Amino acid sequence: MTAAVPPALRVEGLGLQIGGATILQDVDLDVPAGSLVGVIGPNGAGKTTLFNTISGVVRPTAGRILMDGRDITGTSIPARARAGLGRTFQTSSNFPRLSVLENVRMAAQATTGGSYSLLRFPGRGDDATRAAIESLEAVGLADKAHLAAGDISHGDKRKLEIATLLATDASLILLDEPMAGVGSGDVAGLVERIRDLHRTKGCTVLMVEHHLEVLMGLVDRVAVMVSGSIIAFDTPETIMADPRVQAAYLGSAA
């Protein structure tokens, strides 16, 4: 068996109840190290909540979360990030009044250390600045580095999110609807960036995406969530042929 290499992410019996409403129910998921996994499901199925519990924004009411075999269920958001967990948010959330470069540098600085230092000054020769510039060049945002992050276009904000992740040393990355609100012309480019991110960093990627066609060519496996549970977890081809998935997506009324 694969006992020797623990999965990059393991979710066991995860449950979340808020005020009597069940948001997540008995979610089990094993994400092998180095894989690229898609999570699909109708609106309100609990995909974002699953990401929020994994990254520590929300505490689950049942179950465990393990990263590389270590239990992280009770740890704080920053502690999980330092353990190698990186994520993006559904609606782009950056530091709107800092420049694009400063946004990415904050991530690089978190990785290279000395973030609380008074003795290190971000500037031209600074390692964090250099890492940030490289990341921005990789996603094609270098020429917008000096703009305030709140002022750039929606598509560019998505690229900024990817650049931010590139600048960290995250080994497990959660992307929450990275294509949401991106014009169809930009989707192909963004898919390429995600593939790059996965390839160059050799990390494990878990992404929520509605655009099934996009996932088909990109991911190894797809998890299907409905009503707070994962009802299927398999290769994209198998998932596509699964009638339960059809029903979940197109609705089973009448």
Place this chain on the structure above:
Amino acid sequence: MSTLVLVLLTGIGLGALYFLVASGLSLIYGLMHVLNFAHGAFLTFGAFIGWEVARRLDSTSWWAFAVSILVGGLVGAGVAALTELALIRPLYERHIEQVLVTVGLAFAAVALYEGIWGSDPIYISAPAWMKETTSVLGASVPNTYWVLMLAATALLISLVVFLRYTRFGTIIRAGVENRAMVTALGIDVRTAFLLVFAIGGSAAGVGGVLAAHYTGYVSAHLGSTLLIFAFIVTVIGGLGSLPGAAIASVLVAVLQQFANYYMGGTGDIIVVVALAGVLLVRPSGLLGRRFA
């Protein structure tokens, strides 16, 4: 035993005064997320006007006292409503700026009061009964404390009834949860804002008149001191929680009186230590939800 009772009862009476100030603060914060720094200024204004009215009548008579309370409540409500319309409303949803204008207002108001009434305390007279004491279990409790307790209880009950059983009350409770949705039901939520300010202001105005009887004088700084305790009470009780404010008012004041009596006048400091303790153990306060 009798001292214990005395300290306890005066503590509850002082807590009643705190609640008169804190209830308005808490309501306003709960609905509008505005920390009203000018609340103390409303209180002081109520105290001054109440005194001006009482002395023109017969300030030792009961009816002059009653009229001063009524007038204090009315001017408190009026000034608060004007503040909401002129200063708070134009800065809709800009909470820090809203706090800042109330800071400026408090600043200017105190200076204005000093200009009008001078900076020295003005000692006031009251119905003779108020200056006497009533004996309970051997403790001689000044009668002013009973009036404070009565006023705070009446306020608490009428607020609860208002919030629970009137349409405006329902609007305010709904607005605390989700203001946008209230407007999406066709209700102008700004009316509720104005109302909450007016209610808070009238409680502060009444509190001002009573605070003057509690201290025995009015001064331009009467409100500022009480306001700080009201802040402490609202944080300990949980911001935006009316029952929290009520419970914390009494707890804080009783604690303060005990420390003052048994620990050599350290009441003010003990209260701040208690605040620190509550924050360390339960940052959202006794009955508060977690704030962002």
Place this chain on the structure above:
Amino acid sequence: MSAVLEVVGLSGSIAGQQVVEDVSFTVPDRGITAVLGRNGVGKTSTLRSIMGLIDRRGEVTLAGERIDGLRTHRIVQRGVGYVPEDREVFSRLTVAENLQLAVRQKKPNWELVDSLFPDLVARRSQMAGTLSGGQQQMVSLARALVNDNRILLVDEPTKGLAPLIVEQVAAALAEAATTVPILLVEQNLEVVRQLAGDAVVLSGGRVVHTGSASAMLADDELTHRLLGVGVAPATGGAR
């Protein structure tokens, strides 16, 4: 058939970020018109722009009267019922209080609400926060149906609900649509197929297609291209 709601060149923004871009469409004065599109294309934001809940520009005309300059509560008072995404019931108010709060007319449609949502009748004094998701959705719909409106804007009423509840909600909408036109944002295409006469498809914050809903949904290729949701037709599968 004339239009009850006309939207011309509507744009909306949240915190300076444009989320609805130059959207134009009309809603006929009867039946259900569906707003479709991929996630994040601005369907919800379009409804919120019409309601004045976010900053917006452009023309919105309700039964011949411009409403785009009005504040939200005035728009509602003109006869626009709004059922928001995620239901947004007041969780610490009772069901009765939730409904009472919404009442704008002397004679509320209690019979209609009670007949559509019998589940709620016995739960009037229950806190809305303790209801199930489906029951909360019913409260949210009932808040709009208790008044006579010119139009209802309904945002993802079946989101996150169990199939049985989806059917109930769909039935209630169908019933409501006999008396009031409805603009419906809905992701469940089966529900759309069942209810909607016309469809407006958004992409990238703009309208890219308008026409009959059933005709569009009957065309798999078109559905797939416009919405991108659902499973691709077998021919267009994995590479």
Place this chain on the structure above:
Amino acid sequence: MNAARAAARRLPLAAIGGVALVVLMACLPLLNISIPGVLPTPTYQPGALALLSLAMIFAALALTYNMLLGTSGMLSFGHALYFGAGAYGLGIALENLGVPLFPGVFIALVGGLIIALVTGVVAMRVSGIPFAMVTLAFAQAGSVLVRRNSAVTGGEEGLSLNTEGVPDWLVGVADTRNLYWATLLVLVIVYLVALWVDRSRLGHLARATRENELRVRVLGLEPNRARLIVFVIAAVCASLVGVAYMLLQSGTVPRAVSADLTITVLVIVVLGGVGFRWGAIVGGVIYTLLDQRLTVLANSDVIESLPSVLRIPLSEPLFILGTLFILVVMFLPGGIAGTVDSRLRRWRAGRAGADQVDGSAVERLEDADAEPAREEARS
């Protein structure tokens, strides 16, 4: 013209301008400049120097407050506590411990540091408006302590400076000039510390925390740790300003620890423009001069002769300042510096549009360190 090179030239220009200003300020006591209506005496005389020194005290204190509100987005109502800790700390050290001046200053600063650490850790359990309320409560407790323990602090009377340990050149009216220079030095030190913090990685992190706390956490960083460090630095700097104040005034009164003083500083920072170092300085100077001139005005015959409806408000400087503050918050959201800055940016953008610039990507990247447009910068 190349944008990056222009930026590179701008920076030393600002630095040169700053140094020149400091030199000019340092020379003032040696010059005979009269500004009637602003300064009470020519600049070489004690009257003007005392006023200017006080202005620098307020400017420096505003700079320390701007580290909290401007850099880190913390609204504190208790900053006076640390200022008072410096003033009283020095006074008590000299009076009760009998130490010379510099060890006394050291003791005062360490005292300020300890108080800042303890209160900071507790207050940071909450953020936003609750944070403001809690800091206010702490300052109030400090104020009560000062007023009550009159044996140590002089109570309501205040504490006057024991000059035994203080070098002669810093004592008395005749040496206002030396005190003026000492105050200028403190202002320069505080400015440099503020600049240092803003430029360091910590300062960038503090700004990021101000913008989006959740994102900072998701990156693996602890917002409260960054906030606490900035909070303590600002507090110790405030203590240093308190020390200078104690020397300048030869004493201190309980107002130095009161919420009133914090609010005064808040008024100065908002007036000057939140987030701008030079705004804090301009605000401090304007406030002090205005306060002084309004007091003179209040006692003038012109005001005395007015009907009481006008006379009473106009004879209260704090009323006018409070009203001015409200007007600034409502109608000039960026304060003085914010308004000037956005005008300047618009003007520059207009000119840049006229002669299109196009440096290489990397050059522009380096220029990106300059803080981005803050059009919508509001506290």
